[in-house]
Amino acid sequence: MRRALRLAALAEGSTSPNPLVGAVVLDENGILVGEGFHARAGQPHAEVGALIQAGEKARAGTLVVSLEPCCHQGRTPPCTEAIVKAGISRVIVALQDPDPRVAGAGLSHLREAGLEVISGVLEAEAAHQNRAFVHRVRTGRPWGILKWAMSLDGRTALPNGASQWISGPEARHWVHRLRAGCDAVIVGAGTVRADDPLLTSRGLRQPEPLRVVLSRSLNLPATAQLWDTSLAATLVAHGPEAESRQSVRWPQGPELCELSASEPKDLMQELAKRGCNRILWECGSQLATAAVQQGCVQELMVMVAPKLLGGSPAKTPLADLGFSCMDQVVMLKPDGSQRIGCDWLLQLII
Amino acid sequence: MRRALRLAALAEGSTSPNPLVGAVVLDENGILVGEGFHARAGQPHAEVGALIQAGEKARAGTLVVSLEPCCHQGRTPPCTEAIVKAGISRVIVALQDPDPRVAGAGLSHLREAGLEVISGVLEAEAAHQNRAFVHRVRTGRPWGILKWAMSLDGRTALPNGASQWISGPEARHWVHRLRAGCDAVIVGAGTVRADDPLLTSRGLRQPEPLRVVLSRSLNLPATAQLWDTSLAATLVAHGPEAESRQSVRWPQGPELCELSASEPKDLMQELAKRGCNRILWECGSQLATAAVQQGCVQELMVMVAPKLLGGSPAKTPLADLGFSCMDQVVMLKPDGSQRIGCDWLLQLII
Known part of the structure; x- marks a missing residue:
């Protein structure tokens, strides 16, 4: 066996x-x-x-x-x-x-x-x-992995938004391997605007995982690496409240998909229908928080870089979870750790 | 050898x-x-x-x-x-x-x-x-260890200030052992007000490490566990800007010590004079940041708990370091990691 x-x-x-x-x-x-x-x-x-x-x-x-x-x-x-x-x-x-x-x-x-x-x-x-x-068969949703890279003091960017690079080259290569093990990689519109990411496995998986943008308003930049679908397919998922598709001057590549609401749980159902077993959240704190709150995250992978960024207004991995006492917080089950280059990778199950 | x-x-x-x-x-x-x-x-x-x-x-x-x-x-x-x-x-x-x-x-x-x-x-x-x-002989300052416990999402307290307990019982016992290896343990006035800590090694070291409060204004609570010096000595260090000692209705126990300025580096010189080789910063983000900026931290020990706290206004380990690009950030040298109960301990050298 x-x-x-x-x-x-x-x-x-x-x-x-x-x-x-x-x-x-x-x-x-x-x-x-x-x-x-x-x-x-x-x-x-x-x-x-x-x-x-x-x-x-x-x-x-x-x-x-x-x-x-x-x-x-x-x-x-x-x-x-x-x-x-x-x-x-x-x-x-x-x-x-x-x-x-x-x-x-x-x-x-x-x-x-x-x-x-x-x-x-x-x-x-x-x-x-x-x-x-x-998990997908039992719940009708793919297994969700939420990944972020942060400094030792829990920052995902400097106060001015600079975030390239918090983790080292080995950790970034590890992310490409992580993507290769996933069927889709999801970001929000904010990440497209701020980082203009490519979100591929750099050829480690063929075909590349589906790249997904979850956008409330379809207020997206006219040019972005994700709109070039020669390397990998891109899906732009939005709720019914988005402007009509006609008004979006949309490039040829990405597929548009209307969800009943532009929420993580609705996106998960859509991706399960499309045959995704495992998806990766590579989004900012607002969308990550919603994904956790809606039960769309089963596993966390946190890269901790040996750096101090500081900055009270700096970005942090998650936004409000609405807790007022320690009994309420989300408890996780450690599932291993390893050094990846200079960084630490902490893995946990929700 | x-x-x-x-x-x-x-x-x-x-x-x-x-x-x-x-x-x-x-x-x-x-x-x-x-x-x-x-x-x-x-x-x-x-x-x-x-x-x-x-x-x-x-x-x-x-x-x-x-x-x-x-x-x-x-x-x-x-x-x-x-x-x-x-x-x-x-x-x-x-x-x-x-x-x-x-x-x-x-x-x-x-x-x-x-x-x-x-x-x-x-x-x-x-x-x-x-x-x-x-380090103490070469620089005239004790070796400084900065320790904090945070959630996986980099929070040291909930938005309402609740922080007991982020780390587990094994990690808290480990802190007692860490204190036992240090000559002094330092907090700011804010930590005395917020947490009323005891700061002892729970008897693991005899005599207990010196407990130090660094206070700008001497605006301290009238009652605090630190003012009872039957378990361990307490030193209250302040700058010349503090109100005159006479006006402080001071309990019997703690020793007052005027520094040339109520800054980490001045405190370090005073503690070196008192024979401290190794001291532990167990303070909040403002004082920790000043200690890092003034070269009073040589080693970091960060306990990461497998929990999500969230909360944009929640406390984080450090305040502003004034960086605007990733080349400026404080780079650390990883010096080991271990599991302590449910938590991860990450150790680094500055």
Whole structure:
């Protein structure tokens, strides 16, 4: 199963809306005869790849797979059929698929076909690996990561707005890798105006993650790096209160998308519909605060730079959360830390 | 020498104004026959303790000592004389003593007496161990540590001032240990008014570190835990602009001390005169900022709690530093990090 989980991880960031899945086939003597992983949506499922590799040797053998095999016709045929047809006699599964079209039915199907089925092996590890997929299936929203870089004294910019660069070059490269693991990267209109960011993974992911601007008013600059969609697609999401689209002298590239409200939670539903499992908030304090308050942030990644910026009017990571006593504050679960160049990366789960 | 450095460390926080020193005596066959460390000012130096333990076995032996032996009459007689008298034939030293009364003269004295002298062994480790003493001797100011606890979003209190507690119980116990390693703990009048702190090591150090209030106006609350000096001494330092002492209805306990100005640098000179090697700033953002700007902070210890406080008007660790571009900001050198309970401790050198 550890091998299956490692195989699954090979496709990290590229399977959405599908989960990460890895599979291993052992012959009747326990010899490894096939392995596979799900590379991207529309391509063969992990089990099928492993069974094809195993061929006739799969007969009376064991399939070890990190997620419950599907039993429905999607873009590819049901895996349970392929497993039965291959003559597998035992299936070992880590995690049950939360997708309501599967949700235990895959395991039942296999048992009914007379196969031995063992489920729950390394379940916690498998659930962690697929936490974005599981969250999206259960809540209808992608797993949200909020990332910011700040100085040791908690500033995200100098009082005059200067913020390039708070973190070091290694940390900025790490951000490109983080983006490569996400399906979309979101900023607000303020960040477009202030920083004119590019928001790509610098080629680490193909295609690049969708770049999203959440704008209340569509009062956006006429020129911005994000409007050039030759490198990556850009989506401009707005609420019904925005000026009519006709009045926006809009460049060719970006797609406009009207939400029922220009709020993080509405954007999350839209992005889940578009197949995003994991998204990255790279926005300013106002939008970040709204995203936290609306439950659109599941994980925080904070880069702390060994610098003092000072400045009472300087920007800080979050705006008002409306707390008046320490019992009310948002408590987080530390999930690791590491040095990235000169900076510290602190990771937490909400 | 590693053994000598470990012996020296046993007295951490209790030798001021003296340095930490450890010593080992080997007999002429290289067998360990004595060891010692300097426990506190007025008590025997490390070399003397080790030589007494070795007795006659020191003859023709080797003395390994983490700091250059003194050659002047202080509260105890010169160590160089004791070394020569004990018949030691070789002295191995880590760090030259920066004290102008020694500063190489101890080594010269030993060489002139015919002993073999090797200096500079594990010099960097010894310099790091005695960085507070070396800094005080070179600059006339104690080594300053600035400590604060903040939330992940860089807040040191909620907008309404509530700050108990941002960090967890383990972190608060760690602060008591930190205080135990310092000769004085400094706050401003604002912290006395807002938090009414006790500022002791909770008995981890005897005597407790000196508690210092730096006050411009002597406009202090009539009652405060710091005014009860039965647990620990309190010093109230102020500038000449403060109201005359007569007009202050002052409780019995605290000592008043007029500085030439109520500024961090003037306070540092006063505390160095009083024999402080290492002091701890536990103050609010205004005083902390002045301490940084006046070069009174050499080390930062920042406790980051896994919590989100938010609040634009919330307190932050530092006030204005007057920077307008990123090239100007205070750059720090990371010096380690660790988990303390739920919190992260980040340590840096300025």
